[in-house]
Amino acid sequence: MTYLMATLLTIWLPLSGAQSQERTCPLKGPQFPAPRGLASEAIFQKATGVIEQFIRANLEESPYNETTFSIGMFSTTDDDKLLYEFHHTDPAVETSGLGTNKADADSIYRLASITKILTVYQWLIADGDRQFNKPISDFIPQLLEYQEDQDYYPASRWDEITVNDLAMFLAGIARDYGLNDVAVDGYIVSLLPTMAATVLPNNPANGIDVPADDDPVCGHFNTDVEYLPCSREVYIKAVANLGSSFVPSYTPSYSNANFALLGLGLENMLGATVEDIFDEKIAKPLGLRSTTMGNPLQITNDSVIPGGGLVRSGWWDALGPLNGAAGSFSTTNDLAAIGRSILNSSLIPQAITRRWFSTTSFVDTIEQAVGRGWEIFRVHANGHSVDLFTKSGTGAFITPFLSCCRYRQHAPPGARQHRQTAGECEFCGPIHSADEKANTSITVTTDGSLGLRVTEYIVSGVDLLGSVFALFGSDVEFRLVPNQLYDGRTRVGFSAVYQPPSEIPPKEEFYWTCPSWLDIDDYTYADVPLGLMAFDVDADGKATSVRLVALRETLLRKSTANNTTNT
Template identity: 30%
Template structure:
């Protein structure tokens, strides 16, 4: 090992670092489990049994609002062509038929239509991406909305009193980073809900009818485009653009206008033609479905079923069933209507929030979930969008690491304020550990084993461990040399005590005409004796992303491996790319 020590000394000034144990790159740590693997997994079966017991007990307990609140849930997989449902649950509130003379369905099922509220925004952004992509997202909205272009210079003289529309981009509106007001004349506008006497009794001053800031439209009568902009341009900004996420329904109304300008079509027709019809979402409506298909807990008026948002419809007007929301989620994870790279861009955060485990996307809410079972830094990112309107609540949650998601729709007059996320917490507590276990089970069955090449005197043994992420390389020799020691030493710049290697999927696959595949994995080189540091202000013990491809041999990365898989799904060999040799699986 003397030459190796000399070489390491020469590398000391290079910007390499060694990851603490169990520090995987962002993304899945095992190949995404197939639907068949999920269905047959003992972990998933146990999770489904626990969910069934939990919801059975919940529905018998009126402290949860079960007697007056109906809901539908689906947990689904998008890993193959089959529309696999892993778990479904439908609860019809007893009061739906006992108390209300409903004009809608008498019992909820997978095709029952609910209102979506702000889950509509996912359809809106999906429509934009299918119609126009995201190449314009860094362009100012003033380029496509003349009403905003006309006032783009106002903020130069008075940024406190005027939105800087020239700096508000399409992407800022789509990601809640524009800093504009949440609503105009609708939700939260007190002058729409109380008279002047009531307002004064609450401490507000009377407003003169000639005051330009007093909305002349809103819930009733609704604002047309001219009225909307005349009023909106009187409102002060919440923040300068790109300062912080600040929820804004007005942003999506403006996006609808902009796409109509770009494409010369109505927004509703573009959504129906580019998303709803291609995906066969026959129980999804942009506006006003027939009462007979819906859950209507009360009269159509009092439940909010009948109310239409007019030009603000892209922000929250739509209706759908849980089966259609599941189909929507599957289509996103499968890249059914978008290029895979476009989907990957869409499912990335646009900004952080003040909560360390939360961010926002376009217009996703992003939750960063730490799996303690992985004994380290394993984080699963969940992309969700919730909604609430009238007597209805909704949630779509995507888990791209597994190509799995779940859909929740709720309807009732007394929905607990956070019921959609409360149900998500119940599902996630059982589902996330089970998904990770199922993925590991499939990876172990597929990749674990011994590999060798007698000519090169090279061997490799791959396993998985329930308390560690990724494939473990327990043994790796090349020409009789311990390559685990060499790799960890070269990257870590010191003599390791307990060198080990973990392999993680890269998402790079070559599929041939005969069905065989070449699948790439990336390795992290670790020393199990390298202890994790306590929380520090700037330093980190999990900078794996910095060290990827840090060591190469003849331009080929030492940390890249490619598995050959035959048409029957069996692994036949693995190639350490830098060593130019294929080790056959025994």
């Protein structure tokens, strides 16, 4: 212990020297309220124009010109229409006698692993997250009943693996049962060199000391690239004895079996299939027209059949118990409706949504993490970290991708720049008490940095910036960031971050590199934070007044002071 402490001090002390650059250290989360009316903003139209120009420039080259795809963007603050969409149909689909010949926002694609998000969503709608820390064996007791003692490999610990572990990619179990098993003579083995393809399958005949009874009987592709689904009972019995990759709750490892089990556990809990649960809990409430958790009943004029046929594309591959992991089909419009419902908490409480949009574990790099079904990527923009909650999928001829942002985003750069340079900040300006004798006012502005900056905060003639908050330092900056405490449509809440600009530490420094979260709301008035403010906004999102919550006083924005009374 003494050696460890000495080593840490040796590392720490050289890093504490002065740095030449300074910054205002932001909090994790949005720095501005979500913008409204993006589709009509010139800066947004210009940005999507640049994106489209880039896409079209690449459509002349393979593999893009040989790929049918749809792109759609939506916002929770706008109507039900897509903000932007772009579709491309490759020649094989254009001339196909099956399904659609022209992709649009109602074209039906196989979603592959995006299904995992839908499975988690169904569970949260049906039962919330109150049972997430229970072992999955509470919901699928057969996992314990079927589990056998293993001498040659570590088996999964079903009494330790929780619902949360499965959803967070932390169960530690193998990725799949059967899918890429080289003990089985099938599609995967056909891709191997001759020697391997001859020796590995049919293990007893080739001297490999593994009983043939241990080989997968389903869950893989045959030599004709047809998927052989398992029955429900066979799958549970097989997965019960699936080898482990890690102990539970140790490190993220991707697994389709995780979400197959989540789907099976949900079925047991509700006494219905995931297909019926999805229809009742999501499709009907949202009015979805073309989204299913399993294979559609038929091919329609909206079906996208890539790769030249049903078998080659895997369109008709029924996945059985793997429906909860990769069995869904949907359209751009339907996915946008699902995304809006998630981000707006239309079908689950807001508190559950916030917990769902949380990082649960990092991988080896700080820029990539996992959540409950989410693949999370961190990017940096304008001195602020932005977490992108995404889910991708992969199939024979499909690579779908979903990206959602909630609470971890700042305003899009275009909208943010527009407000700062064009002076159209909806919350900025001098804001005064209706009673001039009260001598209470604040001044809000933006300055190219993070959040709204308060440059004046006077209460009954007392300069709070120069007195109370100056206790942090004479150069303290007082900035407001959204706190999500109000509805966001008629009233937008902000909390204050007040601190002097801090030195940017070296990349090697790991301790308190961004300490602003340590000093949130240090100062209160009658138990309410002095930095808590709530702006009342009109239908266009422009502030009409601001409530200094701790002081129980409402100030009027100058342009509306003559039309509003103090409360």
